[in-house]
Amino acid sequence: MQCYRKAVIEVPLTPNMLSFLISAFCVAFLFPGAQAEVDRHLRVSEAVPIGYQVGYVTDKLPSALDQANYYVVFPEPDSMAEKVLTVNENTGEITVIGELDYEKETKLTFLAIPTSGELTIKVVIEIIDENDNAPTFPISEINLEISEYARIDTELVLPSAVDLDSDMYTVKKYATVGGNVNNVFRLSTSKLNNALYVDLVVNGQLDREYRDRYDLVIEATDGGDPPK
Numbered sequence: 001m002q003c004y005r006k007a008v009i010e011v012p013l014t015p016n017m018l019s020f021l022i023s024a025f026c027v028a029f030l031f032p033g034a035q036a037e038v039d040r041h042l043r044v045s046e047a048v049p050i051g052y053q054v055g056y057v058t059d060k061l062p063s064a065l066d067q068a069n070y071y072v073v074f075p076e077p078d079s080m081a082e083k084v085l086t087v088n089e090n091t092g093e094i095t096v097i098g099e100l101d102y103e104k105e106t107k108l109t110f111l112a113i114p115t116s117g118e119l120t121i122k123v124v125i126e127i128i129d130e131n132d133n134a135p136t137f138p139i140s141e142i143n144l145e146i147s148e149y150a151r152i153d154t155e156l157v158l159p160s161a162v163d164l165d166s167d168m169y170t171v172k173k174y175a176t177v178g179g180n181v182n183n184v185f186r187l188s189t190s191k192l193n194n195a196l197y198v199d200l201v202v203n204g205q206l207d208r209e210y211r212d213r214y215d216l217v218i219e220a221t222d223g224g225d226p227p228k
Contacts, residue, residue: 037120037122038119038120038122039121040122040124041124041125041126042054042055042123043125043128044100044125044127045100045127045128045130046101046127046128046132047100047130049096050097050099051096053093053095053096054085054094055093056092056094057087057092057121057123058092061091062090062091065090065091067115069090069092069115069116070087070089070113070121072087072112073110073113074111075111079108080098080101080104081105081108081109081125082110083097084096084098084099084108085098087112094125102127102129103129103133103164105127106126106127106129107127108125108127109123109124129166129169130165131165131223131225133169133222134222134228135161135163135170135220135221135222136162137161137220138159138162139159142158146202146206148206148207150202152203152205153201154201155188155202156201157199158218160198161196163222169223169224170195170196170222170223171195171196171220171221172221172222173196174196174218174219174220174221175219175221176216176218177217178217179215179216180216181211184202184203184206184214185200185202185203185216186200186201186203187199187218188201198218200216
């Protein structure tokens with residue numbers, strides 16, 4: 001049996017990867033003292049309009065605003081940061097140029113390398129979620145059959161609603177808003193992995209001779225203020 005201490009791994013370079021490697025090489029060559037980083041954290045709502053000023057790379061404006069003071073690099077090729085943000089290389093002002101969407105990306109990151117040779121600034125912008133999605137059920141109608149002899153507390157599984165927003169604004173409540181004559185049914189919920197599941201529970205005596213059909217309307221609401 002042979003044992004290998006070394007292995008050759010071939011990794012093909014895509015155009016995006018090659019571009020990033022060239023950018024990284026240029027940064028290291030042009031600004032050899034800029035390997036270390038300091039962090040800069042900002043926050044912005046996903047609902048801000050295009051043209052909104054998020055902030056600046058640093059708290060203090062550069063002294064000379066008529067020249068390029070930063071070399072800006074977007075290090076994550078799959079991120080939408082470069083498509084939705086622009087950075088003024090003279091002032092360090094960060095402006096929104098595209099629609100922000102928390103459901104697609106919760107943080108945007110770029111590097112601002114001072115041309116003065118000072119420490120590289122890693123800017124992380126946290127996207128704040130807004131309640132811009134309402135809960136929806138996977139189907140609009142479901143047919144269930146149940147015996148008139150079903151016991152009280154018999155449970156029937158219902159499809160759960162889904163809300164694309166963050167946990168703060170996800171589904172918080174289910175309610176029967178129509179068709180529950182004499183309250184013969186009630187809803188029971190359980191939570192698992194931040195998802196709220198719902199069952200239909202027999203709450204009273206069923207009598208086919210009195211009523212052979214119930215058309216129930218179930219509503220899901222989220223944690224927004226006001227809720228959706």
